[in-house]
Amino acid sequence: MEDVLAALTRALERGEMAALVTIVVAHGSTPQRVGAKMLVFADGRTVGTIGGGCYENDAFWKAREALKTRRARVVHYELSDDLAEESGLICGGQMDVFIEPIEPAPRLYIIGAGHVGYQLGQIAPTVGFRLHVVDDRQKFANHERFAAADEVVVEDVAEWVRTAAIPESAFVVVLTRGHRQDFDVLRGLADKVLRYVGLIGSRAKVARLTDALIADGVSTDWLRQLHAPIGFDIGAISPEEIAVAILAELIAVRRGKATADTTGPSMQWTAPTLREAGTD
Numbered sequence: 005m006e007d008v009l010a011a012l013t014r015a016l017e018r019g020e021m022a023a024l025v026t027i028v029v030a031h032g033s034t035p036q037r038v039g040a041k042m043l044v045f046a047d048g049r050t051v052g053t054i055g056g057g058c059y060e061n062d063a064f065w066k067a068r069e070a071l072k073t074r075r076a077r078v079v080h081y082e083l084s085d086d087l088a089e090e091s092g093l094i095c096g097g098q099m100d101v102f103i104e105p106i107e108p109a110p111r112l113y114i115i116g117a118g119h120v121g122y123q124l125g126q127i128a129p130t131v132g133f134r135l136h137v138v139d140d141r142q143k144f145a146n147h148e149r150f151a152a153a154d155e156v157v158v159e160d161v162a163e164w165v166r167t168a169a170i171p172e173s174a175f176v177v178v179l180t181r182g183h184r185q186d187f188d189v190l191r192g193l194a195d196k197v198l199r200y201v202g203l204i205g206s207r208a209k210v211a212r213l214t215d216a217l218i219a220d221g222v223s224t225d226w227l228r229q230l231h232a233p234i235g236f237d238i239g240a241i242s243p244e245e246i247a248v249a250i251l252a253e254l255i256a257v258r259r260g261k262a263t264a265d266t267t268g269p270s271m272q273w274t275a276p277t278l279r280e281a282g283t284d
Contacts, residue, residue, distance in 0.1 A: 032097025
């Protein structure tokens with residue numbers, strides 16, 4: 005068990021998701037006792053065992069499915085004579101296993117540290133997001149403004165996005181101060197598989213950028229996963245309110261309650277001081 009829990013700790017530190025399979029009920033003759041654990045990764049790696057045989061193989065595949073659905077479940081096994089003969093195990097009991105997908109604290113990358121980015125950076129860590137901030141302006145991107153951030157990067161945002169190793173489980177919010185930067189950042193993200201990508205702006209802006217990205221060869225399948233305009237429609241106007249609307253959508257996606265298809269075009273930006281929801 006110690007190896008399993010140590011492997012899980014290391015996975016979470018890497019930002020990697022895994023499914024923990026634990027025997028929670030065992031009656032009769034079973035190959036492992038209550039508490040036996042197996043860790044299953046998305047790529048098929050495993051650590052530990054719940055006893056081997058075909059029921060462990062079945063639990064393995066159910067664990068990989070749980071990594072996709074992000075839903076826990078309990079599975080009951082009757083270790084009958086037929087199953088024992090098939091698996092080569094001598095047992096005849098009953099067993100329940102709990103399959104639990106475990107996610108690391110999600111990493112939130114705020115690309116653009118202006119007014120909305122600042123407000124989002126204040127509230128996102130309070131609900132468990134690990135914060136990374138990227139901007140090319142040091143007066144905006146610094147640890148004084150983002151005290152809870154794991155990382156603050158002062159660099160050309162488009163160049164940083166192209167070369168950064170952003171984990172697949174990450175949430176990326178594009179809040180740059182101009183259309184050209186938005187385009188360059190999205191173009192750099194388009195080759196990456198990510199949990200969430202959102203873009204701030206009006207519907208007209210989103211339409212223009214989408215057309216430009218398609219013309220530049222970006223896949224329409226990838227663009228369908230883009231949350232744009234970003235955030236839930238709560239009538240937000242101020243940077244503080246817009247940050248709340250964005251965070252609500254991030255939480256909904258994290259908890260499996262929203263996708264780009266279900267959120268769709270969601271906000272009409274009306275505050276002129278935000279320059280079509282720019283962030284400087």
